[in-house]
Amino acid sequence: MRRYALAAVAGCCAIAVGAAAVLYLDPFASSGPGVAERVEKTEERYSRRLIETWERAAEESVDLALLASPGVQGASRTREVRELVVGRGDTLMHLLLRAGVPRNQAAGAIEAIRKVYDPRRIVPGRKLVVTYLAGDPALEDRNIVLREIKLDTGPGKAVAVEGRAAGFRARRVETPTELRLVRASGKISSSLYHATKKAAMPPAIFVQLVRIYSWDVDFQREIREGDSFDAAWESRYTPEGALVDHGKMVYGSLTLSGKRLELYRFESRRGTDYFDKKGAGARKPLLRTPIDGARLSSGYGKRRHPILGYTKMHRGVDFAARPGTPIFAAGDGRVAYAGRKGTFGIYMRIRHNERYQTAYAHMRAIRRGVRRGTRVTQGQVIGYVGSTGRSTGPHLHYEILVNGHQVNPMRVAMTPQLRLKGEDLAAFHVFRGSLERRLAQIGTSGFVKVSSR
Secondary structure (H helix, E strand, O other): OHHHHHHHHHHHHHHHHHHHHHHHHOOOOOOOOOOOOOOOOOOOOOOHHHHHHHHHHHHHHHHHHHHHOHHHOOOOOEEEEEEEEOOOOOOHHHHHHHOOOOHHHHHHHHHHHOOOOOHHHOOOOOEEEEEEEEOOOOOOOOOOEEEEEEEEEEOOEEEEEEEEOOEEEEEEEEOOOEEEEEEEEEEOOOOHHHHHHHOOOOHHHHHHHHHHHOOOOOOOOOOOOOOEEEEEEEEEEOOOOOEEEEEEEEEEEEEEOOEEEEEEEEEEOOEEEEEOOOOEEOOOOOOOOOEOOOEEEEOOEEEEOOOOOOEEEEOOEEEEOOOOOEEEOOOOEEEEEEEEOHHHOEEEEEEOOOOEEEEEEEEEEEOOOOOOOOEEOOOOEEEEEEOOOOOOOOEEEEEEEEOOEEEOOOOOOOOOOOEOOHHHHHHHHHHHHHHHHHHHHOOOOOEEEEEEO
């Protein structure tokens, strides 16, 4: 039936084209006798968007012709929408076939999707919406014409496929989202980690909280029962409340033994960093703990050596951690030594400037590409925890050397790398006041809306 309707439409188009050709070849055919006027053919350039509009209009006219064609025997074509949820083991082809899409059209749509998204990455629980035109239910294939597919690929993200005269075209789609300022606080009973987990702080934000205080706080010795924390960060959500992603922490506070330490994330003309209320930067030349998730197993000073059995000066600190735990460079600098060094096992020393050096021992391995002479930056992974050399178990032995002499890493005093002044300091105070007002607006929901996009 569709073939007859298409033939009818094609016939009408042919008559129109023929009439236009007659007028073009003999412009005086219907004008009677008179002076001939010269007709010049002009070439026009049309935009792609306009051409696509014409294509859609042509498709709709074909569909209308099919509806009006007596050969369809009164059948109506309806717009139908199918919603499916991706299940375990589902493939996109199986889902489209289940929705009623003919196999050849499903294959064409999937081929278009591959240009913008790998269909093998579909995740159980995501939604698939299929829209098509369907004809007479009595027909075996119902003359189904696929119009659109929309597949959720993640919170706030989707892939859309549109059926057109020239085939299928796919594109990425970002659904509207809103930015929220989220806040969490609580008391510490056993550890900061367990307190933040109880307050529903995301692990990614907990890591940021630890890192911005890692220059000033010894998390193994200075955290006590009764201390507290407070933090706020930006997260993006869909209008339905589904989390898209977490952003940066904008405010942090630790109250340790009654002393409150507050930090604010601020963008100055010299870059973005965290600052205290007076505009002093949190970042210091060296990290006190160049490792995450470790336990301080041995401090600086005299101790009974666990292997030798006699009292010996321990000129560093030990952090017990699982084998393979990443070790970070404590500061910017250049690797002065990297390799095996006697009882230290696999060892590295970094020169940061004329005054400071740091050393890392008992590593399982040095990161590929890091060797003597390599330039490293603060927080860069330089190796992995092990138990090489004279060691009783996997741990990192960490030293800070000042003018060539080992000092206690937990007590060495370091000045901020950045301190706000002048216009930057004035702008910071304005920003801090605005942020504190927004924090005060956060009610029982735990967040306040910042913006939408």
